[in-house]
Amino acid sequence: MQRENKQLLVLTHLSQLLDFVTGIGGFIVPLILWLTQRDTVLNMDKNGKAILNFRISMFIYFILCIPLILLFGLGLLGFVVLGFLTFIFPIVNAVRVSNDEQPYYPMSIKFL
Template sequence: MKEDKQLLVLTHLSQLLDFVTGIGGFIVPLVLWLTKRDEVFGMDHHGKAILNFRISMFIYLIICIPLILLLGLGILGIIAIAFAYLIFPIINAVKASNNEAPSYPFSITFIK
């Protein structure tokens, strides 16, 4: 196994593709994780953290849709999710460059 901090950083930052393509922020980290998890040291851990975060945020987004009808609470939830989509990949990219473990709050562990 080789160490490739740049690829780990790019994997975290690739989530920001959602703001450009809509779905690329899920597909690119998934492909990178599937193809490099056995080759790059730490990719398995970082990839799982990213995918668990992405799946969790998608579920929270689905929950927010009906909450829009309830006093507009869903809109606040969607704004919070958009903020999380922007901030946490950047924070964890910096952590990856410093050899720290990723930390995505509010993530449900789907992939162990």
């Protein structure tokens, strides 16, 4: 039986911000929370998949910006925009989840 734990869902979204402190914690912590709690916390599976799809997509986009820096210099703008999205959308979606709304991450490729 699944139980509702809105605080854990909010924490899972906000844990992505660990990237700005540790470098990789923003992917590892949500992954661990999703793997351990997806069967026991209501909506954790849906939220965890949305987070991980967003994180994987952002990683791919960051990798694609590298050759754009060498070729056109546009990669720097790409890094700034992606950094902004990576910072803002975990906060926006933490607020959405706390208000019983569905998370929305733009530019996410559905891997999971």
